[in-house]
Amino acid sequence: AQSVAQPEDQVNVAEGNPLTVKCTYSVSGNPYLFWYVQYPNRGLQFLLKYITGDNLVKGSYGFEAEFNKSQTSFHLKKPSALVSDSALYFCAVSSSSSNTGKLIFGQGTTLQVKP
Amino acid sequence: NAGVTQTPKFQVLKTGQSMTLQCAQDMNHEYMSWYRQDPGMGLRLIHYSVGAGITDQGEVPNGYNVSRSTTEDFPLRLLSAAPSQTSVYFCASSTYRSSGNTIYFGEGSWLTVV
Numbered sequence: 001a002q003s004v005a006q007p008e009d010q011v012n013v014a015e016g017n018p019l020t021v022k023c024t025y026s027v028s029g030n031p032y033l034f035w036y037v038q039y040p041n042r043g044l045q046f047l048l049k050y051i052t053g054d055n056l057v058k059g060s061y062g063f064e065a066e067f068n069k070s071q072t073s074f075h076l077k078k079p080s081a082l083v084s085d086s087a088l089y090f091c092a093v094s095s096s097s098s099n100t101g102k103l104i105f106g107q108g109t110t111l112q113v114k115p
Numbered sequence: 116n117a118g119v120t121q122t123p124k125f126q127v128l129k130t131g132q133s134m135t136l137q138c139a140q141d142m143n144h145e146y147m148s149w150y151r152q153d154p155g156m157g158l159r160l161i162h163y164s165v166g167a168g169i170t171d172q173g174e175v176p177n178g179y180n181v182s183r184s185t186t187e188d189f190p191l192r193l194l195s196a197a198p199s200q201t202s203v204y205f206c207a208s209s210t211y212r213s214s215g216n217t218i219y220f221g222e223g224s225w226l227t228v229v
Contacts, residue, residue, distance in 0.1 A: 009155075034218070043205060044220040090157060094216075100165050101146030101209035101216050102173070105157035
């Protein structure tokens with residue numbers, strides 16, 4: 001069965017420091033991996049995806065994510081956090097063998113960036 | 116440039132009432148889906164569709180009904196609302212790309228069942 005784990009309910013960082021939000025996955029076949037961000041009372045905004053190719057994926061708002069096949073991880077990173085990055089972040093996966101737009105989501109990680 | 120549009124944004128229902136959450140997309144996407152979001156559980160797939168006239172169940176389909184008569188619309192029906200259906204509902208759409216789908220979400224519908 002496919003699954004996604006985000007081991008941290010909340011991540012706290014100071015503005016200007018680097019941030020990492022962790023994600024591990026389990027999927028049969030080649031994984032399609034996604035990160036979404038949700039601001040309060042809003043929908044999900046797409047940040048980035050990994051389908052194939054370079055293990056380091058660059059996305060919106062200065063975020064990037066590193067795909068590690070051996071560790072089955074897809075951690076979200078940003079070199080210098082902003083207070084405006086404070087939000088709820090979701091990692092999601094689908095299998096390339098069922099590429100119909102269905103996603104399995106992690107439980108979400110709240111990022112709190114303090115001034 | 117509407118994207119995925121959901122209505123209503125907020126709704127309060129009494130137990131046993133029925134209602135329909137509307138979802139429309141203007142991107143000619145063949146794939147559409149409904150998710151519910153509950154605290155600490157992420158988003159879970161309720162129903163999905165791979166094209167007009169084709170629907171299938173997701174992870175948590177009980178108590179919900181869908182149909183897809185057009186490419187643009189994918190309504191979600193609550194047949195007899197229960198307090199356990201209090202949640203935030205998201206509609207999503209995407210299209211096939213060999214480089215991988217990007218799935219676009221609506222702004223959400225906040226439903227409270229009392």
